[in-house]
Amino acid sequence: MTVTSGGSESTNRTDIEEFDVLVVGAGIAGVGGAYHLSTQRPDSTFVVLESQDNFGGTWRSHNYPGIRSDSDLHTYGYKFKPWTGPPIATAEEILNYMGEVIDENDLSGHIRYNHKITSAKWSSEENRWFIEATQTDTGDSRYFSANFLWMCQGYYRHSEGFTPDWPGMDDYQGQIVHSETWPKDLDYVDKKVIVVGSGATSATLIPAIADSCEHVTLVQRSPIYYGTGRNQNELADMLREIEVDDEWIHEIVRRKIIHDQSIFHRRTFEEPEVVKEELLTAVRDILGPDYDIDTHFTPDYRPWRQRVALVPDGDFFESIKSGQVSVETDEIETFTSTGVVLKSGAVLEADIVVAATGFNMNVLGDIDFSIDDQPLVFSDTVNYRGMMFTGIPNLLWVFGYFRGSWTVRADLLSDFVCRLLTHMDDKDAQRVEVKLRPEDEDMELLPWQDPENFNPGYLTRAMPLLPKSGAKPEWHHSQNLAEDLKVIPGIDLDGEEFVWG
The missing domain is CATH 3.50.50.60 (FAD/NAD(P)-binding domain)
Structure with missing residues (x-):
């Protein structure tokens, strides 16, 4: 198979696995995303790549005594699976709950453990992402391609703290x-x-x-x-x-x-x-x-x-x-x-x-990203409702709530991704990205989050690496769940901010 990676560099590979969607991370968001894909998009092919040796993300990597949730499990749990235990749960209880989701929905065959992604290259010629991962238990390289990249890796850099x-x-x-x-x-x-x-x-x-x-x-x-x-x-x-x-x-x-x-x-x-x-x-x-x-x-x-x-x-x-x-x-x-x-x-x-x-943030999973052979400078982009970014096709990043449960937004964005992919099918489109509209050209650009609003050390240290926000509601992560629950399900996918190709 001849693959054009990044638009100009051709490589002859026969070992690239192709999928419609590639999910990064098998933590709380990635497992939830896999569930939503399997139920809302049963004809889509997808794979979940996880760098650790099992599912769980934070609940797998953190080993300090007493580790427990800092959100209630009625909202940190998935909307589709009832939580029946105490509101604040231990890591073991959360892992058991996630394991039940995987088993009950036959998701294990979609997850590849010990796969650490090292690079992600978008090719406009192919309208696909080309992914290289290192198999951490063997050191071997693995290659994948996908039409859509769903970033569910969270924001902890698990390998080190601050x-x-x-x-x-x-x-x-x-x-x-x-x-x-x-x-x-x-x-x-x-x-x-x-x-x-x-x-x-x-x-x-x-x-x-x-x-x-x-x-x-x-x-x-x-x-x-x-x-x-x-x-x-x-x-x-x-x-x-x-x-x-x-x-x-x-x-x-x-x-x-x-x-x-x-x-x-x-x-x-x-x-x-x-x-x-x-x-x-x-x-x-x-x-x-x-x-x-x-x-x-x-x-x-x-x-x-x-x-x-x-x-x-x-x-x-x-x-x-x-x-x-x-x-x-x-x-x-x-x-x-x-x-x-x-x-x-x-x-x-x-x-x-x-x-x-505290911890150090990873930005897009600390993955080496490029768009048509040009290195991606994430901080040069403008974020659309904290999930998509100008100039980056076919990608969505799950970034939750600072003050509330991560999973509520992960569930909300899972519905949005499935709706986006279905709309892509309906339009017979191979790519979608967001752009500033003519009325946004003079919009003031601001930091990812207003430091007067939320300013923990990990966010302050990472701010230079994060995308810009805009002064209009569409162009920032509101961190307002009540607003998102009303707005995100009703987003007009044919709005001028979406570019289909």
């Missing part, structure tokens, strides 16, 4: 580990442990290890907001008690949660001080009136600017209350051979230092 370059790290005689690459054999029993970094990871990890350690100290540069509450959904429990079908319960509870989250999100803009006090009062109720909430748990930003971390049953704060965990709101001045010195002068000794300091 670790600041602290002075004196080489002098430290203990272990430094990152939560992103937690060693499965790490022995923390009866050890003094420092966990560096505020956020959902710290709040999850600390209560899971606190009982086993001699002591745990959280060192945070600045606090974040936490949401506390019981790990149960009273509405779901009541509906189960009166024997409502699981499918109905899932839909009703899902809608109620999305409705409540929309109200909360609006309130963070309209009455931020009221929301702030509500969140802090819940923490104060656990830690008591004498705890220094102002220093350790009162952020200097308004609630909407970073994600609120969920603490089911207040377990993180109960660990602090018990004395097993202490909190230092300060910065590391330097490491020593036995621990760290903080900028305040405080000296902390530790056998293990855990860097729960």
Whole structure:
């Protein structure tokens, strides 16, 4: 078979597997995408390429103790499969749930594990993507082509986390580990442990290890907001008690949660001080009136600017209350051979230092992309509703919600992809891309996300690599689920922003 790759470079290959759709990643979005393709587009051929040795994405790659969801599973679960367990679930429970989706829908034959994509080349002459992947268990190269590329790889760079370059790290005689690459054999029993970094990871990890350690100290540069509450959904429990079908319960509870989250999100803009006090009062109720909430748990930003971390049953704060965990709101001045010195002068000794300091984003899966032999500069493109990009044909990227469940948007975009592909068939078109309309030519171009709206470190560090947003609603990722649920299903695929060929 002779293939024109990138429009000018011809290679003679007989080992290219051809598909209608290639899905990148077998995490929560990729498995969901496979389900939607198999049910909505049963005549389409597709393959899912996954770099790890099994499905699960984040829930497979993260090994730190206590790992659990930071979203409720009524919305983090798929819309098509009821969730019947506790709202906040462990990684094992989520993997079991995903495994059931794969088994019940006969999806395993579509998934290729240990396939790490190294390059993706679009050929306008062939109207296809040409994909090279390395089989990580053998080192062999594998080649694929597809008409449409569906990017479901998430945004974690699983191979490494973000670790600041602290002075004196080489002098430290203990272990430094990152939560992103937690060693499965790490022995923390009866050890003094420092966990560096505020956020959902710290709040999850600390209560899971606190009982086993001699002591745990959280060192945070600045606090974040936490949401506390019981790990149960009273509405779901009541509906189960009166024997409502699981499918109905899932839909009703899902809608109620999305409705409540929309109200909360609006309130963070309209009455931020009221929301702030509500969140802090819940923490104060656990830690008591004498705890220094102002220093350790009162952020200097308004609630909407970073994600609120969920603490089911207040377990993180109960660990602090018990004395097993202490909190230092300060910065590391330097490491020593036995621990760290903080900028305040405080000296902390530790056998293990855990860097729960965030992650690095991968941008389009860290894949080498090109369009007709020209390297793709992703930051030169303009995003269309956070999913398609000017100048990039036949590609959609699933990028979820910062403040809500990733899967709600993944399901929504799965429906959109299937509708897009069907429209492509109806028009007998081989390619589709988005372009700025004449009325958009003078539109102001902005960063991917407004830093005044949402500004965690991982996003700030990656912003120069991400596409531009526009000042009009079509040309940015709104991060507004209620808006997306109304707008995305009704997108006019014959609108002037779509170019069919």
